[in-house]
Each structure stands twice: as structure tokens, then as C-alpha cells.
Amino acid sequence: MGKCLNTVSSVALNLTLSLPLFAQRQMGILIQGKTVTAEISAGEKHLYQITLEKDRFAHLNILQKGVDVKVVTYDANGKIAGDFDSPNYTSGPESAALYSSGKGIYILEIQAQSTDREHASYELTLDRVSPKAVQPEGKIDELMAAFDSNQSPGASVAVVSGGRLLFEKGYGMANLEHGIPLRATTPLHVASVTKSFTNYCIFLLEKQGKLKLDDDIRKYVPEVPDFGYKISLRHLAEHSSGMRDYAALRGMARYEIDTREMFFKMLARQHDLNFIPGENCDYSNTGCVLLAEVIQRVSGKSYSRFVKENIFDPLGMNASTVQDDQSMILPGVADSYDRTVDGPKKMYVLGSLVGGTGIISNARDMAIWANHLLHPKDDADIVAKMSTPGKLNDGTRTTFGPGLMVSDHKGHLEIGHSGATGGFKAHVGIFPDDDLAVIVLANTNDIYSRPVARQIAELYFNAPPKRTRPALVSVVPANAVEDPKPAWDKSTLKLVEYTGKYYSDEAATTYSFELIGGQLVIRPGYLSDMTLTPQSRDTFQGAFGGIVEFVRAHDGKVLGCKFTFPRMKNLFFKKLAGGS
Structure with missing residues (x-):
């Protein structure tokens, strides 16, 4: 594609020279619908101007070809308006947006963070300029513009507040081969959001008097090696057990650990922990796989049946299921994709291990689940326990509750969980003080579901935020790099x-x-x-x-x-x- 650049006006040039930006290469003014192709080297920055009328929304697509770009936008006064960087690294699409508050020249900066080839390049298109949305529904459409195409995988969004479904919509395609749109009712893998369901079931069994959260895991699963320390169900639920993540071990082992049999074979080989249980915390899928095993052994039912009978059926989550057999027929489930420089490529979810992942659901059903966590009625005690930050041996509170992550977003308490597996991304964000929940389920590998959900939540936040609990103390990750070694020859x-x-x-x-x-x-x-x-x-x-x-x-x-x-x-x- 050829370049289409206008001569930079003296006004635009003076504006860019006044910005606190260095090592810039002036590239000209972008024209809507015209694609610019440019080579770029690592560390180089390209600067573009966009002339916008008052109250406009502008969306830009960047196709990365051997370069990982970060996009920074500036308003008409030269102040940073936003920055954008997807998980696509050096290949595939990147997108950015600009919102004008007044008529003027706005700035787009392309930063080459790294390259993987000598002649790295990108294609840049200003593909949309439209009046800025006023209502939350239109603003969500703007946030999801990068995925609102019949040529792209996408995502579904749901918003719940006051016990009502305020918004639900799908963007992009569930299946590109057959041209099937992705809707709010399309089932997708929710990946690690499954962990919230697993821990909920553990608390149900505790409530029934069938187990205690502080019991040793080896009481129920004696196959777990004796590491010399008690590892409780609570440790597993709060990611403080010290047990290595089986997914990390799978990467080292060079073969799949995707069945219960393979999991227990690998577990039996372990001699050491990452740290003494309760001394630190580090996210581990191993914990919830073991908790699922506990659910099965204590209840005498399969994990999938227990979840269905105790959560899906009572709540009316009729589109939700557990994939505990990778050969299962799953009607209507979206395929997942990796959006690359050569277009979308299919990805796959393999395996039958459940507990840490395995649930398939849609945005509408997950809205029911989120509303239940906001208004749990008879199980308010369970939700309170799940949303209580974990405590280490020294009393330090972590962001890992047993089943729900606990964090703060711009002064608003958030509980919830994210997930990612085989090209699927998911986030369920619940803001109890705002009586609000946002669900984002995606079938594309290049979306950060949690930041998107938080941006949507901001459209509905109460102001000022209400605080019902103190801020959390950050915990040093278990694998944090130690102090630098002394100088050596x-x-x-x-x-x-x-x-x-x-x-x-x-x-x-x-x-x-x-x-x-x-x-x-x-x-x-x-x-x-x-x-x-x-x-x-x-x-x-x-x-x-x-x-x-x-x-x-x-x-x-x-x-x-x-x-x-x-x-x-x-x-x-x-x-x-x-x-x-």
C-alpha cells in the first residue's frame, strides 16, 4: 500500500516541537481511510498529526510486521491522552483511540519497543472518525471498536447493576470459517475464572460439615508428596501452598500434562516447593486441580456434576458446562484465534483437567453468576470468605482471596477473576460498593480482558468511591529477582x-x-x-x-x-x- 501524507502545517510542526518528546521522526498528517506503510527501527519514534473537530472519536489500526509498537496519543495541548500496547508483541494488530474535546491537531506517537528483523515495519490506518458517544452503551462500542468486524474474532460484554442486566452485546466473530457472529449468548471458555466456582464448591462442602479449609490436602489426596510441611486446602485456595504450577512444569517437561493421570504422575515426581507454605504467595494452577479432586472424593460426584447441581442449575445458568473430556461435543462454542500479521490463526484448548480451568459459559450466564456474588442471599457467608484477602504466616494480607482476587481500582473495591487459555480471554470484575459487575469474554489472544472490563466499569462508577475496607499490602512475588550479584570478572x-x-x-x-x-x-x-x-x-x-x-x-x-x-x-x- 502506498503512503498518503499531507504536508505538515507550520501549526502542527510548532505543536510537536513543543511536546516533551525526543528522537522523533515527523511523519505527517493522517487521512481517514488511507493506509501509511513505514519501516521503523528499535527505539525509534514516529509522530503523526490528526486534525479533529470538537467531540470526535477516532480509531486507528496498526499492523505490526516484525516490530512491537506502543502507541501514545496526545491531546491538542500536547498532554498525554492515552497509551496502547496489546499482547501481540512483534506480529499482528495494535489499535489506538483518540477523543477530542475541542477542534485542533492531535498527536499519535508510534514507539518501536523491539524488533525481530532488520526491516521491521507497520501499516497505520485511521479507519474511523465519528461523533463521540455520550451514553455508556455507545462508549462501550467505542472501546470494543478494534474487534467489531466480520473479519475478526472478538468478545462479548455484559454489565450488571442493581440486580438487572444493564448491557449485553457481542463483537466480532465466533467462527470465521462459517461466518458465525459472536453474541452475548455465545459460549466461550472462561479459563481461570473457573477457579471461583471451584472454591465456591469447597466452601459449600465446608458449610455441609464435610471438610475444613485448614485440613491437610493429604487427608483427602494422599498421593500428594510429603514435602515436610502441612499444605492446607486454604493454602491451595489462596495460592500460598508453595506448590509449583503444573503449567510451568509442563513447559519444562516438553510434553502435555492434560489429563488427571498425567497430572498425578508429574505430581508424584516433585521433591521441592517454591517456598514454605504460607511464607509467600505465587499463582499456581496446581492448587485448584487438587481442590477439584477433593470435591470429587468428598462429594462422591464428578466435579462437573457437583458444579452443575450446586451452582449452574440453582442459578439458572443453562448455557454453562464443564469440559472434563476434550472429546466432548460442545454445540455453539466459539473457536479461538491468534490475530497475526498474516490474519487470524486458529488456536485450540486441549485437555480434561478441571478445577483451575474447564468451565464454558457465555456473557449472559456469567452475568447471572456475578449478580449472585453481588447478592448471594443464603450464601453471603461464602462470598464474604472468598473475597477476604489471604493472610501469610507473618500476618501480611495478599491480593489472593480463596477464589476471588481482591484489588482496588481508582478507589473502588474490586473482587473477581481473570482467565486465559488457548486464545480465550476472560474477566469477571465485581465492584461491591458500586453494586456493579462487568464481564468480558473473548476468543482472541490479543485482548487484555481485565483493563477493558475496568474501562467499562468506569462508565458506571458511583462518585466519589465508597471504601468498606483498607487498602491491601503488596506482596513480593515468590520468583522475584534477588539483589544483583557482586561484580565479577x-x-x-x-x-x-x-x-x-x-x-x-x-x-x-x-x-x-x-x-x-x-x-x-x-x-x-x-x-x-x-x-x-x-x-x-x-x-x-x-x-x-x-x-x-x-x-x-x-x-x-x-x-x-x-x-x-x-x-x-x-x-x-x-x-x-x-x-x-
Whole structure:
């Protein structure tokens, strides 16, 4: 596509020169419906002008081709109006919006955060300029404009307040192959929002006198290894058990852990925890899988049946189900997609593990669930417990309640949960002091469902906010990076002594460490190679913030290494004999 740029007026140029922006490349004025194609390098910034009348909404699409861009918008006075950065990294669409308060020249800044090729580029289109919405319904349409297309996957939205469904609508497509629109009644995977249902069931069983939240998990599931510390059901519910996330272990193991049998085989291999139970907190899917197992063993019913009989049926959530068999026929369920530079690509949800995920529902049913959490009637005690922040051994409160995350958004208390799996994204945000709930369910990988739900909630907030409980204290994540190591002489580093094959009994897998191009590289079979960057003697940085720390014997010989990644700490790999 060709460029379509007008000469920059002296007014626009003077405006941009007055902005506190540096290393900018002036690109001209954008014209609605015309696409601009431009190459960009990492660290470079491109600046565009958009002339808008008073009270206008402008929407822009950016197609990233080998570059991860962040978009910053400025109002007619040169002040930052907003910033936009989707999870698409260096490939696929990015979108941005501008809202004019008066007639003038508005600024769009394209920042290249990183590139993955020499000639990275993007395509930029000002695809919509329209009168700014006044009512909340129209403003939600503006927020969802990036997904409101018959060529794109999308999302469904529902808003509940005062016991009434105030808004529900679908955007984009549920199935691109067959041209099926996504509606508020379209079922989608709600991913980790399932955890709220799992914990609710645990509290129901406690209310029936069949278990106690402070019971040891091994009382009900003796297959859990004895790590030397009591791990209670409460620890599992509040993500303070210290147990490694099976999803993180799956990534290290190089094979799927998608059935109950595979899960328990992996669990039996574990020797260590991330931390002593109750000493810290770190999100772990392992906990709710075990809680689902407890539900089944204590109730004598399958997880899916228990949830149906005790939640779905009583509340009238008739479109909701649990996928506990990946071969199940699921009528009407949306497909999921990854929006790439080459267009949407299908993604898949595989597996039959339930508890941490597994529920399929639609926006309308989730609105019923959210309204129940706002007005729980006979189960008010359960909702109160679920929305009580967890407490660590030292008394510190965390943001993890047993089944509901507890946080503050602009002075408004929020309880709820988010989820993501196989291209599906979900968030159920509940604001008790505002008698408000917002549901966002999506079948596209490039949406941040929680921020979108919060933006929608802001349209309905009471002002000023009411506070019914004190602010929470932040907790240092279990995998937080420690203080920097002392300075060291890099010339003494001998990478060859780290090479060889390493085996982890806990992950049941072997990695090869090799020297390639003067760098230490992990070659984990069919997965992508990982280049390690030395941070100090025996400590290396890997991808996604991972740390690899080598362990030596008293004589200095390398014995093995420990991997620390998000949700998994100190997974040991032993160096095999013959490695050099």
C-alpha cells in the first residue's frame, strides 16, 4: 500500500516541537481511510498529526510486521491522552483511540519497543472518525471498536447493576470459517475464572460439615508428596501452598500434562516447593486441580456434576458446562484465534483437567453468576470468605482471596477473576460498593480482558468511591529477582564447563547445554533453543525472566543446575556422566 501524507502545517510542526518528546521522526498528517506503510527501527519514534473537530472519536489500526509498537496519543495541548500496547508483541494488530474535546491537531506517537528483523515495519490506518458517544452503551462500542468486524474474532460484554442486566452485546466473530457472529449468548471458555466456582464448591462442602479449609490436602489426596510441611486446602485456595504450577512444569517437561493421570504422575515426581507454605504467595494452577479432586472424593460426584447441581442449575445458568473430556461435543462454542500479521490463526484448548480451568459459559450466564456474588442471599457467608484477602504466616494480607482476587481500582473495591487459555480471554470484575459487575469474554489472544472490563466499569462508577475496607499490602512475588550479584570478572568465565546433558527427575526430561557461536545455549528437544546470558559466575539469564543457576561440588566440578521461572522455582537438573 502506498503512503498518503499531507504536508505538515507550520501549526502542527510548532505543536510537536513543543511536546516533551525526543528522537522523533515527523511523519505527517493522517487521512481517514488511507493506509501509511513505514519501516521503523528499535527505539525509534514516529509522530503523526490528526486534525479533529470538537467531540470526535477516532480509531486507528496498526499492523505490526516484525516490530512491537506502543502507541501514545496526545491531546491538542500536547498532554498525554492515552497509551496502547496489546499482547501481540512483534506480529499482528495494535489499535489506538483518540477523543477530542475541542477542534485542533492531535498527536499519535508510534514507539518501536523491539524488533525481530532488520526491516521491521507497520501499516497505520485511521479507519474511523465519528461523533463521540455520550451514553455508556455507545462508549462501550467505542472501546470494543478494534474487534467489531466480520473479519475478526472478538468478545462479548455484559454489565450488571442493581440486580438487572444493564448491557449485553457481542463483537466480532465466533467462527470465521462459517461466518458465525459472536453474541452475548455465545459460549466461550472462561479459563481461570473457573477457579471461583471451584472454591465456591469447597466452601459449600465446608458449610455441609464435610471438610475444613485448614485440613491437610493429604487427608483427602494422599498421593500428594510429603514435602515436610502441612499444605492446607486454604493454602491451595489462596495460592500460598508453595506448590509449583503444573503449567510451568509442563513447559519444562516438553510434553502435555492434560489429563488427571498425567497430572498425578508429574505430581508424584516433585521433591521441592517454591517456598514454605504460607511464607509467600505465587499463582499456581496446581492448587485448584487438587481442590477439584477433593470435591470429587468428598462429594462422591464428578466435579462437573457437583458444579452443575450446586451452582449452574440453582442459578439458572443453562448455557454453562464443564469440559472434563476434550472429546466432548460442545454445540455453539466459539473457536479461538491468534490475530497475526498474516490474519487470524486458529488456536485450540486441549485437555480434561478441571478445577483451575474447564468451565464454558457465555456473557449472559456469567452475568447471572456475578449478580449472585453481588447478592448471594443464603450464601453471603461464602462470598464474604472468598473475597477476604489471604493472610501469610507473618500476618501480611495478599491480593489472593480463596477464589476471588481482591484489588482496588481508582478507589473502588474490586473482587473477581481473570482467565486465559488457548486464545480465550476472560474477566469477571465485581465492584461491591458500586453494586456493579462487568464481564468480558473473548476468543482472541490479543485482548487484555481485565483493563477493558475496568474501562467499562468506569462508565458506571458511583462518585466519589465508597471504601468498606483498607487498602491491601503488596506482596513480593515468590520468583522475584534477588539483589544483583557482586561484580565479577567475565574473562574468567569458561562456558565449556557448563556444556553437556542434564536430566531432571521432577520434570522427567533431559536438556542439552551446548556452545553455539560463543554463547551457551539450551537445546530442549523440539522446543526453541534458549540462549543464556551470564549474570555472574554460575548464574545465567534465560527467556521470559528465567534464571539458570549452576551448582558445584566442593572441588569446583559442575554437578547440575537449578531453573527458576515464573511459578516454578529451583527445579533441579543433574549433569549426566560423560557431559563435558
